[in-house]
Amino acid sequence: MVQCSICDRISCWSTLTMTTGKIIFYEDRNFQGRSYETSSDCPELTSYLSRCNSCRVESGCFMVYERPNFMGHQMMVRRGEYPDNQRLMGMTMSDCIRSCRHIPSPDKSIFIIYLKYRGPYRMRLYERENFGGQMHELNEDCENIMERYRMSECQSCNVMEGHWLMYEQPNFRGRQVYVRPGEYRNLREMGNTSMNRFMSMRRIMDSC
Incomplete structure (x- = not known):
């Protein structure tokens, strides 16, 4: 097992705490049309896109919401591709994602890295x-x-x-x-x- 010095551990922890999630929203299905990416909460996606029919999570976890201001039907999405928001949200709407919230990762902690504390x-x-x-x-x-x-x-x-x-x-x-x-x-x-x-x-x- 490779062991790190205290300084190395602090350096590793600092690097991890700087890491954030990233999600990209697309106007059309299958990642087509204009796009908007964010790493933080977004209460109103229509400020950036006229509609949202697909999304791709490049890192982290997010909750996506049917309505602005984190309201309505919601779903947690992890790293991966979601080519059709209707199937993701179980809705019959043409542009069902209107807001999103970033979920902080509990692993961004020196305790979890070295003590496996959850x-x-x-x-x-x-x-x-x-x-x-x-x-x-x-x-x-x-x-x-x-x-x-x-x-x-x-x-x-x-x-x-x-x-x-x-x-x-x-x-x-x-x-x-x-x-x-x-x-x-x-x-x-x-x-x-x-x-x-x-x-x-x-x-x-x-x-x-």
Whole structure:
């Protein structure tokens, strides 16, 4: 095993912390037409493109959204090519991506590089809106809140640490919503107006 000096480790860590993701959006399917690339959050893609029908993730992970300002149907995309946004988002719209959010990689940490530390992750789940009803604190993936906590649904949450995906159905199925540290008093504040509950949740742990 090759071992590095402390200075080498700090140098390696500094280089990694400078690395960011990159996603390229295209007006037409199959990466045709005008394009726009970004490495950060973009609340309104129509400021740069009249429509968006395909995308390519060159590095990192992103959430892409059906509507501006990180609202509506959303999907996490990793490094790879997505030639048809209709298939990606499961929509029937001709230009379904209107905004995107960069998901920071948990691997950009000296602790993860050298100690294989993944975390911390911590959130509080609430059965009702405005932090009402049952409350349970979670620090790991949960496949089914009904089975684990006898909660019929989750309608608000407080994310203290880490980045998570919330799923409409048990076993990480159905539509998904991305949440990062902050308070979410209702589903609308999480960015989705068409879902009425969450039944499972998963930590975003991979480095994409």
